[in-house]
Amino acid sequence: MYDAPNLAESQVTQDNIKISARNVQVFYADTHAIKDVDVDILDKTVTAFIGPSGCGKSTFLRCINRMNDTIDICKVQGDIMLDGQDIYDKRVDPVQLRAKVGMVFQKPNPFPKSIYDNVAYGPRIHGLARTKADLDEIVEKSLRRAALWNEAKDRLDQPGTGLSGGQQQRLCIARAVATAPEVLLMDEPCSALDPIATAQVEELIDELRQEFSVVIVTHSMQQAARVSQKTAFFHLGHLVEYGETGQIFTNPEDERTESYITGRIG
Amino acid sequence: MTDVTPNAGGNRAGNSLATQDARTKRRNRAEARFKAYGLTAILVGIFFLVVLAVSIIRSGSPAFTRTVVDVEFALSQAQINEAEEQLFKTAAYAAFFTDALKRQIDESGMEVAVDEDAIERIIGKPGSTIREFFQANPDRIGTPVTFELAASSRVDGYFNGRVTRESMQDSRFLMAGDLDLVDALAEAGVIRSSINWTFITGADSGVDNPGAAGIGASVVGSFFMMLVVLVLSLPIGVAASIYLEEFAPRNRFTDLIEVNISNLAAVPSIVFGILGLAIFIQFAHLPQSAPLVGGLVLTLMTLPTIIISTRASLRAVPPSIRDAALGVGASKMQSVFHHVLPLAMPGILTGTIIGLAQALGETAPLLLIGMVGFVARGYPDGIVSGFMDPNSAMPAQIYTWAARADASFYEKAWGGIIVLLVFLLTMNIIAIILRRRFERRW
Numbered sequence: 001m002y003d004a005p006n007l008a009e010s011q012v013t014q015d016n017i018k019i020s021a022r023n024v025q026v027f028y029a030d031t032h033a034i035k036d037v038d039v040d041i042l043d044k045t046v047t048a049f050i051g052p053s054g055c056g057k058s059t060f061l062r063c064i065n066r067m068n069d070t071i072d073i074c075k076v077q078g079d080i081m082l083d084g085q086d087i088y089d090k091r092v093d094p095v096q097l098r099a100k101v102g103m104v105f106q107k108p109n110p111f112p113k114s115i116y117d118n119v120a121y122g123p124r125i126h127g128l129a130r131t132k133a134d135l136d137e138i139v140e141k142s143l144r145r146a147a148l149w150n151e152a153k154d155r156l157d158q159p160g161t162g163l164s165g166g167q168q169q170r171l172c173i174a175r176a177v178a179t180a181p182e183v184l185l186m187d188e189p190c191s192a193l194d195p196i197a198t199a200q201v202e203e204l205i206d207e208l209r210q211e212f213s214v215v216i217v218t219h220s221m222q223q224a225a226r227v228s229q230k231t232a233f234f235h236l237g238h239l240v241e242y243g244e245t246g247q248i249f250t251n252p253e254d255e256r257t258e259s260y261i262t263g264r265i266g
Numbered sequence: 267m268t269d270v271t272p273n274a275g276g277n278r279a280g281n282s283l284a285t286q287d288a289r290t291k292r293r294n295r296a297e298a299r300f301k302a303y304g305l306t307a308i309l310v311g312i313f314f315l316v317v318l319a320v321s322i323i324r325s326g327s328p329a330f331t332r333t334v335v336d337v338e339f340a341l342s343q344a345q346i347n348e349a350e351e352q353l354f355k356t357a358a359y360a361a362f363f364t365d366a367l368k369r370q371i372d373e374s375g376m377e378v379a380v381d382e383d384a385i386e387r388i389i390g391k392p393g394s395t396i397r398e399f400f401q402a403n404p405d406r407i408g409t410p411v412t413f414e415l416a417a418s419s420r421v422d423g424y425f426n427g428r429v430t431r432e433s434m435q436d437s438r439f440l441m442a443g444d445l446d447l448v449d450a451l452a453e454a455g456v457i458r459s460s461i462n463w464t465f466i467t468g469a470d471s472g473v474d475n476p477g478a479a480g481i482g483a484s485v486v487g488s489f490f491m492m493l494v495v496l497v498l499s500l501p502i503g504v505a506a507s508i509y510l511e512e513f514a515p516r517n518r519f520t521d522l523i524e525v526n527i528s529n530l531a532a533v534p535s536i537v538f539g540i541l542g543l544a545i546f547i548q549f550a551h552l553p554q555s556a557p558l559v560g561g562l563v564l565t566l567m568t569l570p571t572i573i574i575s576t577r578a579s580l581r582a583v584p585p586s587i588r589d590a591a592l593g594v595g596a597s598k599m600q601s602v603f604h605h606v607l608p609l610a611m612p613g614i615l616t617g618t619i620i621g622l623a624q625a626l627g628e629t630a631p632l633l634l635i636g637m638v639g640f641v642a643r644g645y646p647d648g649i650v651s652g653f654m655d656p657n658s659a660m661p662a663q664i665y666t667w668a669a670r671a672d673a674s675f676y677e678k679a680w681g682g683i684i685v686l687l688v689f690l691l692t693m694n695i696i697a698i699i700l701r702r703r704f705e706r707r708w
Contacts, residue, residue, distance in 0.1 A: 070592065072516055099595030109586035111605055121604070122594035172590070179594055 016043040018183060018213040019064060024078035026059055026068070033059050035237040037078075041183075041230075046205060046214045048224035048245065051234035052260065057217045060234070061185050064215065065101035066094040082183070099126055102181035106188040108168035110160035110175070115152050118160040118171055119143060122179035138178055146174035147204050166197025173204060177212075184208060186216040190223065202227050221261060225249050233257045322683055328426040329681020332462035332477055333417040335389050335451070339366035340410040346400060356393030363392050363413070367456075374454045384444045388451075390418045390475065416464075416477030417457060419674030421448055425459050428673065465681060470663060476674035479667070481682050487557050487637070487657030488626060488689075494561020494653070495568055495625050500618055502565075503572030510573075511580040512602050531570035538567045539631030547635060554636040555656035563635060564625040571624065575617025579610040612704040619697035623690050629661040638662045660686045 019041040026034035034056045041047050049057035059068065066087060068074040080087050087097055099122075110118050119139045122128075129135035139156070143149040148170045152163075160171050169189060176184060186205070190198040205227050208214055218224050224231055225245060232242040233254070241248060241257045252258045286294070341362060349358035364385050392415045400407055416422075420440040423429035434442050451457040468480025514520045542563035546552045552559050583606045591601035607614075632638065637659050658666070660682060667679040 065593070067589070067592065070588075095595055095597045098592060102595075103589075103593035105586060105589055105593065107586055109584075109590040111587065111590060112609065121591075121596075125594075125596055125600055125604075175590075175594055 017041070018043040018083065019215075020079075020081045021060075021063075022079045022081075024060070024063065024076065024080060026056070026063060026077075027075045028071070029073040033237055034063070037239045039232055039239055039242055041213060041215060043213045044209060044211070045230055046209050046216060046228040047230040047232065048228035049215065049217045049232050049234060050219075050221060050224050050260075051240075053219075055234040056237045057232075057234045058187050061187055061215060061217050064183065064185055065098050065103055067098075067103065069094050099179050100181055101183040101185060102176035102179060104169070104172050104176050104184065104186045104189045107192055108165055108172050110163070110168050110171050112159060112161050114157045115143075115160045115163070115171060116156040119174050119178045122175060126179055128178075128180065142174040142178035143171075145177050145204075145208070146170045147200060148174055164197075166193050166200060169193060169197065169201060170204065173201070173208075177208070182212065184212045184214045186214065188217050188219060191219065198223070221249070233260065235260070322680060322687070325677065326680030326682075326684040328422075328428065329465055329677045329684075330462050331426070331459050332464070333422045333425045333457060334414045334460050335367075335417055335457050336412060336414055337363060337367050337370060337456070338410055338412040339363070339369075340408060341396075341400065342408055346407060349397075356391065356397055358393070359396040360386075360391055360393035363389075363396060363415075370456060371451070371454070374456075384441070384447055387440050387444055388418055388421050388448060388457075389415055390477075414460075416475075419476045419672055421457070422477060422674060424448060425452075425457075426677070428677070465678065466685070470658065470666070473670055473672065473675075476670075476672050476678060479675065479678050481660065481663055481678075481685050484658040484660050484663035484682075485685065485689075486652060487560075488659045488661075490557035490652045490657070491561040491564060491659055492622055492626060494558060495564045495622060496618075498561070498565040499568045499572050499621065503569050503618070504576055504614060506569075507573045507576035507580060508602060508607070511577050512606070513598065527570050527573050531574055534630075535567055535628050536630040536634065538563050539634030541566065542631060543634045553654055553656065555638075555658075556654050557637075557657050557659070558653040559635050560632055560637050560659060561653075563631045564628060567628065567631065568621040568625045571621035572614075572618050575620070576610070576614045579613025579617070580606060582613065583609045608704075612701040615700045615704065616697050619693050619700075623693045626689060626693070627661055627686065629665050632659055632662040633665070638666050660689070 017040045019039075021037055021039045021041075024034055024037040025032065037056075037060060049061060051057050062068045063076055063080060064082075064087075068076060076088060082097070082101070086092070111121065113121075116139055119142050120129075120135050123135060123138050129138055140149060140153075143152055148167060151167060152171070160168065163171060169192070173184075173189070189205075190201050193201065202223065205214055205216065209229075216224075216227065228245045230243070231245040231248040233240045233248065233252075233256075235256050241252060241254045243253075248257060249261060252261060339362065345362065349355055349362070352358040364382050367385060367389075392413070395415060396413065399411070399413070417425075418440065420429055424445060429440075431442065431445060434440070434445065448457060464478060465480045465482075467482040468478065469483035470480070471478035510520060510523065542559060546559045546562055547554055552562075587605050587609065588601050591605045592598070596604065637657070664679050664682040664686065667675040667682060670676075
């Protein structure tokens with residue numbers, strides 16, 4: 001009885017659709033990489049994309065902030081709506097979109113600048129801070145959110161590339177968070193990290209869920225099960241199954257999902 | 267699994283790790299051989315470098331000294347008026363000089379046969395120098411003036427060891443007997459060796475006066491040319507490379523451009539000279555022998571080098587940096603200028619300076635656009651409107667000297683090479699320093 005109102009509230013927020021994709025096709029020259037993908041990604045939820053290598057999960061992730069625009073031979077068809085607005089509309093500037101949809105990459109890629117400048121870069125180019133004090137505050141908040149503040153506060157002027165791998169990845173998360181995005185895309189953020197750093201980043205993802213819609217691509221099914229509420233299984237460019245994470249891992253509807261989860265394909 | 271017996275290694279069984287088997291020995295020998303080849307190659311290279319450096323310095327260093335004759339005398343206004351009335355004015359001034367020198371020799375109490383022809387053979391024709399001095403400084407008339415006059419090239423050679431009594435042949439330039447006079451004058455301190463500042467600061471001289479020739483004017487010419495090359499080729503080259511590497515779509519047209527740039531880098535420099543002659547001088551009517559034209563031609567030559575090295579260093583910047591910038595919402599241009607370009611900077615600077623160094627040493631195109639012009643005016647007069655004034659450049663000047671008959675000019679050519687090499691070395695050292703300073707790891 002005591003939990004009931006809470007449950008109802010979370011139900012409401014979860015029904016808030018943040019991104020909706022309809023009939024998305026992606027081509028790399030002649031290769032049809034993504035076929036007829038329909039998916040609704042909810043706000044304030046962690047959605048995991050799983051699937052064997054080359055199944056198109058990263059490609060689909062990169063469609064959501066139009067990073068695929070940088071690849072000449074890549075063509076995207078279909079509709080991807082962010083808050084009901086088509087992001088592939090001609091009038092949409094991908095640069096503006098990417099400020100709203102942040103991204104963390106597979107390999108930690110801090111700029112070869114100081115830790116402070118790494119985090120401050122986004123706010124600076126988007127004009128989010130009026131004064132130095134504002135900027136300092138954004139940097140501190142972002143680093144705190146990325147659980148890096150305690151380790152980095154005394155060495156903000158040292159190069160971000162001098163941090164350890166796990167710290168670098170958290171710095172990249174802080175950098176992505178600093179531009180105040182609404183959606184955070186993570187492309188295998190833990191693949192280059194050791195188990196301890198992975199655990200830290202996973203904890204972080206769970207916290208980020210309070211404010212952002214997080215989409216994470218992962219090869220580790222345990223990770224998907226640990227951090228996500230929704231899971232989508234991709235196979236050979238198709239979205240095979242999409243549903244509650246618990247449902248997917250315990251009682252998948254599709255045979256292929258079951259084969260992948262039990263380790264028979266992939 | 268089951269058919270692998272513990273001793274399946276056969277020939278390996280029983281061998282201790284401390285002894286090498288035949289295969290390992292062969293491999294180690296091959297490696298040692300390869301190391302020896304490499305070391306030999308490097309030693310051969312160093313040997314030739316040392317031979318080159320020693321021969322350049324040995325042949326070129328005499329250019330930095332010169333043999334001068336110090337003569338002190340005063341001319342009155344009356345004497346000058348008298349000389350100005352003569353038909354051969356400089357000969358009249360030379361006579362004053364000869365008289366003064368004779369007097370100086372008499373005063374020192376030396377017993378040497380002095381005749382006017384011998385003095386002329388040793389010192390040349392100093393008349394015009396003296397006349398010009400008094401015309402330029404009329405207030406010095408009537409007061410004693412010490413003239414430091416360059417000795418003739420043979421005497422200079424005698425001091426440098428190029429001319430010896432054994433190799434000496436009587437000629438209209440210098441008699442063996444004149445050397446006695448030279449020795450005596452040297453003993454009296456009238457003839458001495460001094461550092462040849464004229465060579466470093468002066469302009470080229472006439473073919474019969476190697477003592478007065480200097481490389482300074484052509485250093486200035488080269489400097490103006492390099493300025494033109496730097497100002498034009500760096501921005502154009504870097505902008506072209508950034509566009510091609512970061513913005514341009516990959517299609518047939520850009521492929522064609524790429525192939526053409528690579529081809530241009532391999533075009534012989536004389537072809538650029540012909541192009542410069544046809545376009546800049548005959549079509550655009552820019553002045554001949556001007557550093558501006560030379561700079562334009564060398565810019566054409568340097569551009570492909572700069573573009574190729576800039577593109578290579580842009581390509582060497584990891585794509586993850588571009589992704590990172592785009593991922594936080596930077597525009598393409600912001601990602602290039604904030605992140606990619608700073609990382610590519612050391613490579614770009616190195617490429618640019620290597621391109622400039624190449625251009626600095628280029629001779630062939632300059633021959634075609636007339637930058638071998640003899641510059642009678644010494645700098646600093648030439649410095650003022652340097653871009654359009656006729657001038658020479660260092661390598662062209664060296665070429666000119668090397669082609670002249672007087673052996674003394676040959677020395678100057680070697681000396682010029684030393685000056686050129688000093689500039690090239692300086693530029694390369696700057697390139698290394700800039701590289702170190704801008705280099706950042708990621």
